[in-house]
Every structure is written in structure tokens, then in C-alpha cells.
Amino acid sequence: MSRFLVERDGETHVxxxxxxxxxxxxxxxxxxxxxxLFLVPDITRFTGLSFTAIHRGILFGLAAVGLNLLLRHTELVSFGHAAFFGVGAYGAAVLASHFDVSSGLLLLLGGVLAATTISVLIGYFVAGYLDIYFALLTLAFNQVLYAFVLQSGYFNYSDGLSVRPDGLNPPTLFGLEWTSTGYDLILYYFTVVVLVVSLLVMWKLINSPFGRALDAIGQNRTRARFVGIPVEKYVWVAFVISGIYGGLAGGLFALLQLHVSPDPTLYAFVSGEILFMAILGGFGTLVGPVIGGVVLVYMLIQAPFYVEYYNALTGLTLLAVVLFLPEGILGSIPKIGTGLARRRRDPGLLRKDVTTLGSSLRRSVTRAVTTVRIIVFGVN
Structure with a gap:
């Protein structure tokens, strides 16, 4: 075997x-x-797909990868991760609008540093809490930041800030000024590189002793303390790393949109969307949150062109995922493939599954009708 191919568990690995x-x-x-990923610009050019929607979906998916570190390994649910996404975006916008910084990389660095600072502060206060208390505290800090920015003249209230240093042209990338089309393409490819590197870093992190310690904390905090793991310190560090990913995504979002305002970046619903992305794509996987980000953002952007009640579409999607794909899109693919293979070998399984599904649907419809009768008519 070469150094790139190894035998493990009777199977060849790369x-x-x-x-x-x-x-x-x-x-x-x-x-x-x-x-x-690298062919997306060409694919969208020759199809009806939206290049901007996919680009934005990747950015939000990157923020969901950070959130997933907490959700998957420490089993903590954060309702306030829009705080880091928004602070990352506003960090870049403030440097461009108030300090005339024209380098896109410096703007991105400023956004990441701002998000890191905020995550260190918030993490210090929430690391010792569990379950609903952790979730509500993160939501509260998110709303405090949202209200502060919304009412601050420095951040231009609800109108937000431009990310055009001279008020007209976008920031430079790699020391060069680009046309509008060239800027979008270079920023997209840079985003893909950042995404790949971020996923590799996260993979190394969760497979390190630190990642295994987080798994132990998620399974049982008391037992983790008994074996000598400093629980609050590890959760704090994981929270900060999660915030850095959110800030990185927010900074890139600012460079893409070239304008930052409170509602698309700091509002509490954005936190819910980031959490939904991790669940939709499969929070038990590394890449699942990115898939969820692309799918959800694409729906939110494109659905209004096709359906009137487009906000209900995300709710129906979440219900469908919970009921039929509980491990998310990416997490459920292996089980679907295994199930299809079994059904090909034994056709009787398909008939059994259809019968079971029909019974479940009948029970669900019966319960729904009963509930409506009780609510509307007051009778059972």
C-alpha cells in the first residue's frame, strides 16, 4: 500500500x-x-439556478457548521448565533464606512476579531448553563445586540452601513480592483477555499482529544468532571470557536452584500434559521449544515416567486425532516441507500413499509381531526 492508501477494518481507505x-x-x-462547488458559476449561468442564493447559502452554512460544534458535541442549543454572524458583518462594515479601509481581507479580519471578542464575553456568562437556560441566555444576548445596533446612530439605525469604502466601489480583493462580475466570482472562489479549509479544521478539531472531551461533556457533565475535564472551560472554548465560524461567515456576507443592516444579520429569526440549517442538512455530519444552508437560503430567496405563503414552506419542510428524515438530508442518505438495497432483495419489506406508513397516516389524520373538533366545537 502507498502512503495515500491504507487498509483499515478490511477496507481500503484514502x-x-x-x-x-x-x-x-x-x-x-x-x-x-x-x-x-467550483463549477457553480458555470452551472448557474446555463440553468435557472440563482448564483447569489447558492453563495449566500454557503455563507450561512459555514455559520451553521460553527453552531453544530455545540449542537452535536456538547448537546447545547444556541438561539443566539446570529449575534456572531451579525457582529462579523458589522465589524467589516464599520471599518469600511467609518475608517475607509478598502482591503477586503482586512475587512474580513476585522469582522472575525469583533465576533471573537463578543463570543469570548458571551461565552464567559453562558458556559456554565444547560438546556433551556443556555438557549434563552444566548437568545437574550442576541436580542440585546440587535436592539443596541437598531437604536445606534453609529450603526445608522435600521438603514445599516455600506461596505463600499469610497461610497461607490466594492473593496479590493488581493490588492486588486475588480469589475462587478469579477468581484463576485473572485469572492465566491475565495469563499469556497475558506469553506474547505474551515471544514478540514473542524474535522481535525472534533477528532482530537479536545473533541472527544466535548463528546464526554455532551453525554454526561457530571461524569466528565469526575474524570478531570474542566467542563465550563471546554464549553467556553467551544463556544468561542463556534462564534469565530459565525463571524467569518458574517464578514464574508458583508463583502458579498456590500451593505449590512440589522434584520438580515442580527435578528433572532436569523439564529433560528442557522439552527434549522444544521438540523435540515444533518447535524450528525460535518458537511450537513452546509447542505442545509444552501437548501434553506435557496428556498427563502426563490420561494416568494412561486408560492404566496412562502414562510409556511420552511415550517412544512422542518416538519417533513423531523417526521421522515430525522437525521437530516445528508445524515439520512446512507440509511435510505441501505433500506433500498434491502427492499430490492426482499420485496415483501416494501409492502410491509407501505402498510405501516398507511396506518401511521390514518392515526395522524384521526388525531388531527379530533383535535380540531375539540378546539372548534368543544366536543370529543
């Missing part, structure tokens, strides 16, 4: 980095995913 090994199937999926 070694990408030290300690990072993928099966042949996973390697093929990773290569296909990378190719698709």
Missing part, C-alpha cells in the same frame, strides 16, 4: 491528511462535491 482517512465512497463524494 489518507488525505495525517489522521484523516476516507473510504473510497466518501472520497468520491468529496471529489464530486468539490467539483460541483
Amino acid at each position: 489518507r488525505l491528511l495525517e489522521g484523516m482517512e476516507l473510504t473510497k465512497g466518501q472520497t468520491v463524494l468529496a471529489v464530486v462535491g468539490l467539483v460541483v
Whole structure:
């Protein structure tokens, strides 16, 4: 075997980095995913797909990857991750509007530093809390930041700030000024590179002793303390790392939109959307939150062109995921594939599943009708 191919558990694995090994199937999926990412500008040019929607979806998906560190490994649900996304975006906007910084990379760095600072402060106060208390505290801090920005003249109230240093042209990227089309393309490819590097870093992190300690904390905090893990300190560090990912995504969002306002970045519903992305794509996987980000953002942007009550579409999607794909889109694919293979071998399983599904649907409809009768008529 070469140094890039190793035998493990009777199967050949491809070694990408030290300690990072993928099966042949996973390697093929990773290569296909990378190719698709880099071909998105060409794919959208020759189809009806929206390039901007996909780009924005990747950015929000990156923020969801950060949130997923808490959700998957420490089993903590944050309702306030829009705070870091918004602070990252406003950090870049403030440097462009008030300090005339023209370098896109410096604007991005400023946004990440601002989000890191805020995550350190918030994490210090919330790291020791669990369950609903943790969720509500993160939501409260998010709303405080939202209200502060909304009522501050420095951040231009609800109108927000421009990310055009000279008031007309976008920031420079890599020291060069670009046309509008060139700027969008270069920023997209830079975003893809940042995404890939961020996923690799997160993979190394969750497979390190630190990541295993987070898993222990998520399973049982008391037991983790008994084995010597400083629980609050580890949760605090994980919270800060999660915030850095959110700030990185927010800074890139500011460079893409070239204008930052409170509602699309800091509002509490944005936190809910980021959480929904992780669940939709599959919070038990590394790449799932990115898939969820692209799918949800695309729906939110494109759905108003096709349906009148487009906000209900996200709710129906969440219900469908919870009922039929509880492990998310990406997390459910292996089980769907295994199930289809079993059904091909034994056709009787398909008839059994259809019968079971029909019974479940009848019970659900009966309960729904009964509930409506009680609410409307007051009788059972």
C-alpha cells in the first residue's frame, strides 16, 4: 500500500491528511462535491439556478457548521448565533464606512476579531448553563445586540452601513480592483477555499482529544468532571470557536452584500434559521449544515416567486425532516441507500413499509381531526 492508501477494518481507505482517512465512497463524494462547488458559476449561468442564493447559502452554512460544534458535541442549543454572524458583518462594515479601509481581507479580519471578542464575553456568562437556560441566555444576548445596533446612530439605525469604502466601489480583493462580475466570482472562489479549509479544521478539531472531551461533556457533565475535564472551560472554548465560524461567515456576507443592516444579520429569526440549517442538512455530519444552508437560503430567496405563503414552506419542510428524515438530508442518505438495497432483495419489506406508513397516516389524520373538533366545537 502507498502512503495515500491504507487498509483499515478490511477496507481500503484514502489518507488525505495525517489522521484523516476516507473510504473510497466518501472520497468520491468529496471529489464530486468539490467539483460541483467550483463549477457553480458555470452551472448557474446555463440553468435557472440563482448564483447569489447558492453563495449566500454557503455563507450561512459555514455559520451553521460553527453552531453544530455545540449542537452535536456538547448537546447545547444556541438561539443566539446570529449575534456572531451579525457582529462579523458589522465589524467589516464599520471599518469600511467609518475608517475607509478598502482591503477586503482586512475587512474580513476585522469582522472575525469583533465576533471573537463578543463570543469570548458571551461565552464567559453562558458556559456554565444547560438546556433551556443556555438557549434563552444566548437568545437574550442576541436580542440585546440587535436592539443596541437598531437604536445606534453609529450603526445608522435600521438603514445599516455600506461596505463600499469610497461610497461607490466594492473593496479590493488581493490588492486588486475588480469589475462587478469579477468581484463576485473572485469572492465566491475565495469563499469556497475558506469553506474547505474551515471544514478540514473542524474535522481535525472534533477528532482530537479536545473533541472527544466535548463528546464526554455532551453525554454526561457530571461524569466528565469526575474524570478531570474542566467542563465550563471546554464549553467556553467551544463556544468561542463556534462564534469565530459565525463571524467569518458574517464578514464574508458583508463583502458579498456590500451593505449590512440589522434584520438580515442580527435578528433572532436569523439564529433560528442557522439552527434549522444544521438540523435540515444533518447535524450528525460535518458537511450537513452546509447542505442545509444552501437548501434553506435557496428556498427563502426563490420561494416568494412561486408560492404566496412562502414562510409556511420552511415550517412544512422542518416538519417533513423531523417526521421522515430525522437525521437530516445528508445524515439520512446512507440509511435510505441501505433500506433500498434491502427492499430490492426482499420485496415483501416494501409492502410491509407501505402498510405501516398507511396506518401511521390514518392515526395522524384521526388525531388531527379530533383535535380540531375539540378546539372548534368543544366536543370529543
